[in-house]
Amino acid sequence: MRNAALMLAAAVLIAGAGAALAEDDDQYAEFNKPGAIDSKVAPDLITGSRIGMIVAALQKAGFEVEVNKTDSGVPRIDSTNKEQPFSVHFYGCTDGEDCGYIQFLNGWNMKNGVTAVEIEQWNTDQVWGQAFRDEEKDPWVGVTVNLRGGVTQANFDDTVEWWARVLQDFQDHIGWDKE
């Protein structure tokens, strides 16, 4: 029955390009767990429990992604485009429900890493995108997005655009040439 319902939902999705959000979300039923907080949020707003809407926004911006699950049972979205890897991590969840905020994140494997000064330059000059280095001195950049209380799809689309811009600008900043 469950599979049939999923297939039906998928069929609806394929049949109608402008598929309703409810069906969109069914594809990720396993991850859509509105708890006591998120279930009170108006249905057209994006929360951390509405994975389908988050995926749809990423796809609309041209990203190719899949939804995975972390060891702790929390969703994680990963890029499936090797040319543009990144992931979206979910935070502030209660027993896997009502995740309150997410972080767009990516790191770059550089031959010699980057200097702390290069990272600090970014953090001083840029309003969007928090840069840091890992233990191997490789550069990372993240954008954290609050979803508690819900944001409009237009707002989330804009934030995804910022993420796309940060990815590009940061790659330029660190001199990434797909080494």
Next chain:
Amino acid sequence: MANSHIFRIGAGLVAAAAACWLATAPAMGEERETGGRTILDEAEPDAVLNALERAGYEAEITKAKDGDPKIESTDDDSPFAVNFYDCNDKHEQCAYVQITQGWNLKKGLDLAKIDSWNADNVWGQAYRDDEKDPWLALVINFKGGVTPEYVDDMVEWWSVIVDDFEKHIGWDKD
């Protein structure tokens, strides 16, 4: 301890805040009631100031050099500022804001301390100024519309990370 009176807002306070929003709604053309909830379509200075005041901060609306709005704390113990970005030609309808604060340390801060903050913390971008003094910043995006609850939650995050950052940099109000 400017932030000691800031706490995670209980349900009753949320309701009170919501009632407050409804009561002040007519004065704010940028708010709209739709589908039973309030949406803030832009970073409107009064709305941002209201959210800060609901969290216990004391601040006033001023103007930046370029004419865009700015909010500045009036509490010396908590000297933050809110910068407004992507405003229109009339310095209105700004798309996003950045809350920022710097700490004047006798000898500034090691770059490694800034690096470790940015690596270990999801919220709050840390950097240093020319005098190696540490700064912390947080962006709130209003573009396209957000709920007042979202804004309140962001202000709450700000209070949380300021406390954490002060511990991280060893701030003792020198």
